[in-house]
Amino acid sequence: MSVHRSRLTRLTRLSALAAAAVLVTAGCAVGTQDPDSSSGGSAAGVGGTLVYATGVPDHLTPGRQTVAFDQVMSLFAPLVEVDSSNNISYLQAKSVTSDDAQHWTITIRQGWTFQNGEPVTAKSYVDAWNATALSTNAFENSGQLAGIQGYTDLNPSKGKPKTTTMSGLKVVDDHTFTVTLSKPDSSFPLQLSQAQTGFYPMPESAYKDLKAYDQHPIGDGPFEMTGDFTPDKEFTVKKWADYKGSNVAKVDAVTFRPYADTNTAYTDVLAGNADIVFLPTGKMTSASKDFGDRLHSFDAPGIDYLGFPLWDKRFSDKRVRQAISMSIDRQAVNKAIYGGLYAPATALTPPTMQGTPTGVCGQYCTFDPAAAKQLLAEAGGWKGGTMKIVYPGGLSLDSLYKAYANQIRQNLGIPNVVATPTTDWSEYWQSLTDSTVAGPHFGHWGALYVSQQNTLRALFTTTGGCTLCTGKYHNDEVDAMLAKADAATSTDQAAQLYADTQKVIIGDFPVVPTFFDKYSYVVSDRVGQLPASAGSPVITGITLTKS
Template sequence: MRPTLRITAGVIAAALTLTACGGGETASTDAPTTGGAISVGVTDPGQLIPGRQTVAYDFAMAVWAPLTYIDDESTLTYVQAESIESDDATTWTITLKDGWTFHDGTPVTAQSYVDAWNTVAYGPNAFENSGQLANVVGYTDLNPAEGEPETTEMSGLTVVDDLTFTVELVGPDSQFPMQVSQAQTAMFPMPEGAADDLEAYNTHPVGNGAFALTEDYAEGEPLVVTAYEDYQGEAPTVSEISFVPYTDTATAYTDVLAGNLDIASLPADKMTQAATDFGDRVYSFEAPGISFLGLPLQDERYQDVRVRQALSMAIDRETINDVIYGGLYTPATAWTPAIEPGTPEGICGEYCEYDPDAAKALLDEAGGFDGDMEIYYPGGVGLDELYKAIANNIRQNLGIEAVATPSTDWAEFYETRLAGEAPGPFFSRWGALYPSQQNTLRVFFVENGGCTNCIPWYDPEVADLIAEADATVDADGAAEGYAKVQERIQEEFPAPPLFWEAYSYVVSERVAELKTSAAGNPDFAQTVLAEGA
């Protein structure tokens, strides 16, 4: 098995003025400018529009180009942006590179970005990734607590000229240049007229990236994208990518093994056998992902912090990691992934350590747990053994009749969780979109931060502490500020942290090298094919 790649995520925009230094990763010198076609196993996305997608990230990265890119060494470079500058970390001026076009041939302009961001942020559109723009001045006007918004535009966005626009934030945020990188898909542009018929645009989205969609999207059918000849960024090393939808990750795994598919994510329930099946064709990238056991905090049975702590102490993370994940994951000991700078590893203390006797005593002290427990998770994505193990731990160690129940598919699970209707503890995870504690903390612990109902727990003091850290330009100072946020979260212990993740993939013999980025996901456009593939 290939060694785990640890992303040295030390990037924070300590200097408020950045200089352009090219875009994206540098392709292998052995790779052709454009090569053959590859196929990638994915979950059927449903939503393709960048501001809406929740499982179409890989497709979005192929069809759109970001303003900035953070590589696997956490180096930030410019792609669509020529420069991103600020004197105060509050008002940022974004200048675009000239000559870029969408796949329909129309120019990418400052207005393209402003219109797209307003469309994503407009509350009635209910875009899932709207929260990525929550710190832009005027966002709340588009998302009033009650009633319909009285405007369709954020006042913090101003077009200066065809290639320049300014972004005013609600407060200083030195990490803004990282936030407009590849993984924050809400920041991608859309061509003129896209917002006039969003349903049609979702069927055949037009982007500004290295690949263009060839045919309209049809549920259950592969999404085929081909290299866009007028792309102004780094040329891809493959000429075509087919994103093939699977309802079962085990089937995708088997298809890669048989040579019928080139790349698939490694299901959790296959991690222990992958090295035997694939040898050195397993890639495991240490990534900014973290999982929790989400809790239905509206249920009074979970409102005592001792109950939440007892559940955490009853889970044998070390054994689960070895038996189910083949040792590829790491039991979490903090509220953000270890690779995010300044993460206070070990802050979870005894509550993230397996101690069934102490867990039972703590639960008894809290008055016990009344009734059964149904643990809910998305079916068909290789999580069955994990949640069965967690249910067994809780049942054996705490005497609670716990059972693990899968949804029919991801869509059903997502809709149920989003509506706050999970029947009990539930699957909750996030892969940070840029290498900073800020992203993980905002997503989970700030309302509308990105992962609605993932915990859910929102505390005003946490929001204030995050804002203080955001305003700290010094990299070390900012990291220390985010660590203070975790001290407050630790006091309330809203949900048990489970694992720091590695993003793992298996590839066919046609693939010679799989590249990654700071987000932990492969950069499929820069896949290196084996000779003769």
């Protein structure tokens, strides 16, 4: 079950991130903030309860959640944290070390407990990682642990696993455990950071009833539950008095309020009935007027692109794909659709990731309709009838994909290019799964840790879990280069090797990079400081100016 279980994990995550990407399309340059900055107001704050408007969460078990990042990160502490400059600092871990990038020793801090009084030990991590990886538990974040030796034993391609533990995990003592990876990976410490919730620990009491634990998780983080969790009901977490981390919360409590319609959430924040919400698409044009400097946009680890059905002979010549890319006026789209908020993509990973090469896409990501027409002619012209630009319906992407279709039609001289929505995300994904997608299509990747590795692995290797999004692209040279980068002895060396890999992928041009993402939020006039990391607010650092 290793292949399809880990793939399902990544696909589930992708669909959640895709929905987030759709929301991020709503933005305005007014009020844009640097990732380390915050809104004005009192730094100290007044405590109080922050009302956080969210989508409807799925699970609160760290190994299961796919759309409840903020909720789970408020309840648990990661081993390491990564700041907006991609610097690692230790939180629950005391150290994470390796001499060869394959055999790792993790030492955790002493004195930490879960919110029920159980000590947090090395065994707490090993047991939780094994439970998350075990195929019969069907935890959605199982794939985050796929690099650990023995993962395939817990996820056999056929039948049930014959073991419940990964051979690559060993408890040394109460505060030390070792991790052996299936191959060297210098980015492993980054994978232990806050958004990779599959690496969080759980107390022994969780395994008595995992379903009950999902309704009332017990963590080791800055907040604790005050009641049970029901997905479509709001719930409150309160500041945990015995939290051992240095990132102590500035507010007394957070109420997570789920909304099926983010436009309603936006209205509630504007009215002061809620305090913060991810900016919905439909409010792009009104956000700056409504909120002024209470609209915040943060650099994010995400990229948008157009994928292709590479198995379709109409798109098998890379010159056709390059011509389509050159026919898109990214600056005009950015102004018309994103209010100038986004940045046109010039690489396969966003600049928030260490070592992302500048301008690696070169002329092929530069608007040049004359050169695009010539390139298409050199490829034999377009002889495929109507070109359909496919995207998931129901996610407010219509104006964006109509803009793409219009530009491709006008600038390449193709008579019939149409934006074609599916009924919903499920139908869209099924068209990728069945290899029936009709043409260039929606693509987005939002990385969960700030390394080129995460994006390049996911999209451009057959084991990455999302090659369906990139036309089942495969290149043995790319695989070998990524393996070499993974095994690098320093993050600087790894970053350069990942950048070199991008050059090879761009040489094949399997996708059209379109935009680097920013994540945007609007807040009520109660919010003072709004710090962010990797594009998302840091809940423990948010302050309120009035209760």
